[in-house]
Amino acid sequence: MTIQIYGPEGAIAPDSAELAATPMELSGLRLVVLDNGKPNAALVMERLATYLGHRAGTELAFVAKKGPGSRSANAAIPCAPDVFDRVVAAADLVLTGTADCGSCTAYSVYDAVQLERTGLPCVVVTTTMFEAVARTMARDFGMPNLRILVLPHPLGGTAPDRLDAWAQAALDDLEALFSPVEGPRSIEDRAADGLR
Amino acid sequence: MEPVVAHELLNVEDDSPESVFALYEARGWGDGLPLVPPTPSRVDAMLAHANGDPDEPLVILQPRAGVVTRRVVAINCVLAGCAPEVFPVVLSAIRALAEPEVNLRGVNATTHPVATMVVVHGEAVTRCGFNAGAGAFGPGNRANATVGRAVRLILLHVAGAYPGTGDASTQGQPAKYSFCVAENLSASPWGSYAVSRGVDAASAVTVHCGEGPHNVHDMEALGDPKLILGKLASAMTSLGMNNAPISQGQYFVALGPEHAQSLADAGLTREDIASYLYEHARMPARVFRRHFEELAWDGWMKICDDDVSLPMTGHPDNIRTFVVGGPGKHSCVVPSWGMTRSATLPITG
Numbered sequence: 001m002t003i004q005i006y007g008p009e010g011a012i013a014p015d016s017a018e019l020a021a022t023p024m025e026l027s028g029l030r031l032v033v034l035d036n037g038k039p040n041a042a043l044v045m046e047r048l049a050t051y052l053g054h055r056a057g058t059e060l061a062f063v064a065k066k067g068p069g070s071r072s073a074n075a076a077i078p079c080a081p082d083v084f085d086r087v088v089a090a091a092d093l094v095l096t097g098t099a100d101c102g103s104c105t106a107y108s109v110y111d112a113v114q115l116e117r118t119g120l121p122c123v124v125v126t127t128t129m130f131e132a133v134a135r136t137m138a139r140d141f142g143m144p145n146l147r148i149l150v151l152p153h154p155l156g157g158t159a160p161d162r163l164d165a166w167a168q169a170a171l172d173d174l175e176a177l178f179s180p181v182e183g184p185r186s187i188e189d190r191a192a193d194g195l196r
Numbered sequence: 197m198e199p200v201v202a203h204e205l206l207n208v209e210d211d212s213p214e215s216v217f218a219l220y221e222a223r224g225w226g227d228g229l230p231l232v233p234p235t236p237s238r239v240d241a242m243l244a245h246a247n248g249d250p251d252e253p254l255v256i257l258q259p260r261a262g263v264v265t266r267r268v269v270a271i272n273c274v275l276a277g278c279a280p281e282v283f284p285v286v287l288s289a290i291r292a293l294a295e296p297e298v299n300l301r302g303v304n305a306t307t308h309p310v311a312t313m314v315v316v317h318g319e320a321v322t323r324c325g326f327n328a329g330a331g332a333f334g335p336g337n338r339a340n341a342t343v344g345r346a347v348r349l350i351l352l353h354v355a356g357a358y359p360g361t362g363d364a365s366t367q368g369q370p371a372k373y374s375f376c377v378a379e380n381l382s383a384s385p386w387g388s389y390a391v392s393r394g395v396d397a398a399s400a401v402t403v404h405c406g407e408g409p410h411n412v413h414d415m416e417a418l419g420d421p422k423l424i425l426g427k428l429a430s431a432m433t434s435l436g437m438n439n440a441p442i443s444q445g446q447y448f449v450a451l452g453p454e455h456a457q458s459l460a461d462a463g464l465t466r467e468d469i470a471s472y473l474y475e476h477a478r479m480p481a482r483v484f485r486r487h488f489e490e491l492a493w494d495g496w497m498k499i500c501d502d503d504v505s506l507p508m509t510g511h512p513d514n515i516r517t518f519v520v521g522g523p524g525k526h527s528c529v530v531p532s533w534g535m536t537r538s539a540t541l542p543i544t545g
Contacts, residue, residue, distance in 0.1 A: 003211055006234045007204035008225055008275060008353040010268035013253070014261045037490040074492045076302045076535040102364030103535065106259055106305035133305065136361040140259045 016142035020119045022180040027057030029092035034083070034115075035065050036108060037073025039156035040163055041098040045125055047167035048149075048174055049095055056175055061090050066111070075104035079111045088118050093178060097125030099134050099148075100155050109137040112146055123177050127153035147177040203251075203267060208233070224358065226275070227349060227373060234274040242270035245283045246545030254287075255294035258301035260356025264290055266545075268354055269346075276346035282324045282339050285401060286346045288543040289314045292403040293347070297537035303405045304357040307364045308438060310405050310533035311371035313448065314347055315518060316378040317390040318399035320543055326378035330522030333377050333409055333450075344374030371408040380519045383453035385460030389518035390540050392466060397542030404448050404516075404538040407437070409528035414455065416525055421462040424455050424527070425469065429476035431529045432508050432515075440479075441488040442534030443497055443510030449473070450528045452521040466517050474512040478505040492534070 023029060031049050035042040042063055049060040064087060065073040068080040079087075087094060094115050099105035108124050115122040124146060126134040131150050138146035150173070151166050158166075209215045216233040220226045232238070243250050243266060250267040257264055269287050278286065293300055293312060303310055316326050327337035335341060356362035365372070381388055390400035410431045414424045432439070432447055439445040449469070451459070459469060482502035484491060491498065494510040509515060516538065521527075 002207050002209060003233070003235060004205045005208055005216060005219075006236070006239060006267075006271045007206055007223070008220075008234070008268070008271050008349065009262065010203065010265060010271075010354055011263040012261050013256055013263050039489060072492070073490055074535065076306065077299065101307045103302035103306035103308075105364065106301050110301070130364065132361050133364045136356070137259055137305065140261055140356060140362070142261075 014140060014142035017113065017117050019143065019145060019147070020116045020121045022121055022178065023092065024180060026178060029058050030061040030090060031058045031093040031095060032061050032087050032091035033063040034079060034087055034094055034096040034111065035063055035073055036075035036097060036104055037065060038075055038098045038100060038104055040158065041155065043160060044151065044155055044163045044167055045095050045097060047164050048125070048170065051168055051171050052174055055171060058093065075101070076107060078107055084114070087115070088120060091120055094120050094122040095125060096122060098155055099124050099126035100130050100153065102133060105130050105133045106137050109134055109146060110141060113138070113141045113143045116143060116146070121147065121178055123147040123149050123174060125149050125151060127151050127155060129153040149174050149177060211235070225353060227345065227352060231275045232277050234271045238274045239267065239270045242273050242278070242280045242283045243267065245280045246287060248545065255291055257290070257294060257350070257355035259305055259362055260354065262354035262356060264294065264354060269350060272349040272353060273346045276342045276349050277338070278342040278346050279324070279338060282343050284543050284545045285316055285320055285324065285343055287545065288401045288541050289343070289347050289403055290350055292401060292539040292541045295539040298403065298405060298539055299536045300355065302535050303533060304351060304355055304363055306533060307366045308533050309365050309367055309369035309372070309407065311369055311375045311408065312347055312351065313371070313404045313406060313530055314344055314376040315389070315402040315404070316343070316376065316399070317381070317388050317402065318397065318543070320399035321378040321381065328378035328380035328520055332380070332520050340376050340378065341374055344376030347376070348372060348374060369408050377450070377520055380453060380521065383456065384519035385456055386466050389516070393540045395540045395542055399543040400540055401543055402538055402540040404446065404530060404532070405536045406448070406530045406532040409450065409530050412527045412529060414525055416454070416458060421458045421464070424459060425472050426476065428527065428529060429473050432473060432477035432531070433479060435483070435487050437531040438534030439508050439531050440484060441490070442492040443494045444492070444514070444537070445509055445532035445534040446514045446516060446538055447509060447532065448530040448538070449515060449517045450520045450530065451517055452524060452527045453519055454523065454525055455527045456519045467512070469517055470512040470515040473515050474507050474509065477508040479508070480504070481506045
């Protein structure tokens with residue numbers, strides 16, 4: 001006899017928000033790198049910022065560790081409020097990460113969502129092995145079309161010249177994420193990756 | 197928050213474990229073990245053990261932003277095989293996990309194998325039939341097994357801690373299936389842990405997010421309680437633990453009754469034990485610095501010279517003791533994930 005049972009998940013209450021408006025022109029915009037202290041995060045994001053500057057005319061304003069006073073970085077908690085305010089005051093664009101573990105992906109995505117809410121376009125740098133986690137978190141945090149740049153894995157323990165090559169190879173994707181034409185792909189477009 | 201009324205009801209062929217398991221597995225639900233069908237009547241029986249609106253939003257669990265209601269907790273308690281009387285224990289453990297200092301978003305998402313240890317205190321232990329004695333961390337008791345399992349099912353289903361997406365744990369660990377134990381109050385020389393933390397309720401629950409238990413075996417052959425503490429300190433001193441680079445991380449020291457009594461007979465209080473372990477679980481600053489690029493340390497630790505012997509945690513109060521278990525000369529240490537703090541709440545419906 002057919003019976004009825006409950007599903008186990010219940011409702012969700014994501015704090016949904018729209019992406020910040022994407023600039024029509026990148027030239028002259030100030031880009032800030034928000035570093036969570038993961039191994040090679042600052043290195044690879046600084047290379048990305050530098051190459052984007054060469055190509056599109058953006059200016060790397062500064063690299064800031066996300067801990068209080070930028071004296072340290074802890075990837076497993078949100079960006080310190082003073083650093084967040086400093087980034088918002090100085091940046092036109094933000095590059096943050098790296099989202100190449102679990103809690104650091106959760107909080108890189110969390111920080112990016114908060115920055116987008118202030119009107120700042122923000123790209124999260126993740127790796128192939130943590131893309132699914134990053135996109136799940138983006139959906140969970142109410143911004144499923146968050147700008148996510150995917151690099152090879154792993155970043156920690158990879159030689160600088162190889163990271164440099166990865167940064168150069170990712171430049172088209174990075175430019176597209178900050179572009180109003182290409183934009184980031186939606187979660188639906190990435191459905192084949194096995195996301196729930 | 198507005199009341200939540202939408203709860204999905206699904207048709208299933210019959211009440212058999214096979215039918216329910218097949219349906220849940222097809223949806224990606226469950227922990228891999230057989231499930232008790234959460235029929236409305238079973239869920240209502242669970243809800244009868246709590247007060248308040250079943251659909252009142254209570255807390256939000258991250259990362260999924262899942263809304264916790266009494267009903268969704270009750271559904272997962274049924275799935276886990278809980279007896280209805282433990283429902284308020286699970287509900288209170290979930291409220292505790294939603295406390296901001298627990299940092300559940302990070303706990304669930306991390307690659308670390310962190311599991312959520314639930315410790316039950318007070319009269320609920322005997323009333324609900326928890327095992328606080330021999331083998332308390334292990335199998336053989338419905339309350340311990342199913343409360344821990346229900347908490348994990350809620351983390352999966354409501355918090356979204358699905359392996360590979362919402363839970364990035366590299367290897368996972370067995371304690372992620374179920375990790376619940378009860379404090380052995382009658383064997384504790386220092387009274388209730390919950391009361392020592394200022395929660396003076398008839399029953400309470402503590403959650404601590406960390407590793408599985410690390411055993412500490414001291415036979416007391418020499419009759420010197422310092423040797424118990426020495427072995428505990430040794431078990432706490434490891435560069436592989438997140439306590440090493442994160443000074444706010446706590447340790448839970450679960451003392452077996454015999455070790456606890458020996459330490460109490462030597463005149464030691466909970467605070468004395470914490471201070472001793474703080475003083476003896478140490479490594480040179482240079483060793484920590486050699487191993488970690490970033491150290492989430494208290495400021496005073498950061499400015500110490502390389503030769504200074506630094507503690508594995510930033511303050512003695514980060515070392516918490518409670519008594520659990522039966523006869524024998526074993527205790528254990530439960531290290532922390534690091535960027536999380538334990539929480540103790542009264543058990544309420």
